[in-house]
């Protein structure tokens with residue numbers, strides 16, 4: 001579905017992504033792991049066309065480089081960015097509705113709103129609450145919900161668990177898994193390797209802007225050397 005071949009990107013003279021080759025199949029949950037500064041966010045930004053990149057970047061065989069940046073969402077790629085980027089002074093409901101701003105299919109939008117509430121029941125209770133008054137975990141739920149309101153075929157999640165209390169984190173990972181089970185493909189950047197290996201189908205490990213390791217989550221989780229050197233696990 002999504003295919004990257006030899007993808008490169010830089011900030012000025014500093015190269016941030018170096019010849020990245022990566023694939024996401026329909027309905028797959030793929031994790032991008034790696035330490036701070038490895039290039040995970042840059043990779044997701046390159047895919048959603050928030051930054052310029054070179055090399056092959058295709059969705060269903062069609063080059064995303066030929067698509068206007070603002071049309072990427074219309075193709076079904078929804079990006080839930082690092083730091084959430086919500087509208088903190090607006091209500092939960094308004095933030096969710098903004099995720100659907102390009103859509104004209106009112107009935108389907110209402111259905112997706114219900115789906116978000118089924119996934120995160122607390123958001124239905126907090127519908128009228130101002131987002132800045134929610135906990136970090138609840139705000140992350142709004143961010144994921146907003147991305148779902150764009151009706152993604154491919155959901156890009158940037159560190160959905162960062163800075164979130166353990167219990168909510170588990171809830172969020174379970175929700176991500178169930179989003180995948182509804183057929184949405186997911187590419188998720190994550191620093192919590194342990195949790196990501198639990199829910200992902202396949203994994204890429206980034207290091208200094210290139211792919212250092214890749215494999216199924218099962219293969220990587222069972223490889224002691226990879227666990228120790230690349231994932232910081234015992």
Ligand SMILES: Nc1ncnc2c1ncn2[C@@H]1O[C@H](COP(=O)(O)OP(=O)(O)O)[C@@H](O)[C@H]1O
Pocket residue numbers: 011014016034035036037038039040041042043
């Ligand atoms: N806006 C930016 N301008 C310049 N350099 C950046 C910018 N964003 C990220 N970088 C650099 O690019 C590299 C990759 O960063 P990033 O993709 O944010 O990594 P990660 O998400 O894995 O922590 C880092 O060296 C970082 O300092």
Ligand SMILES: [Mg+2]
Pocket residue numbers: 040041042082158159
């Ligand atoms: Mg990042």
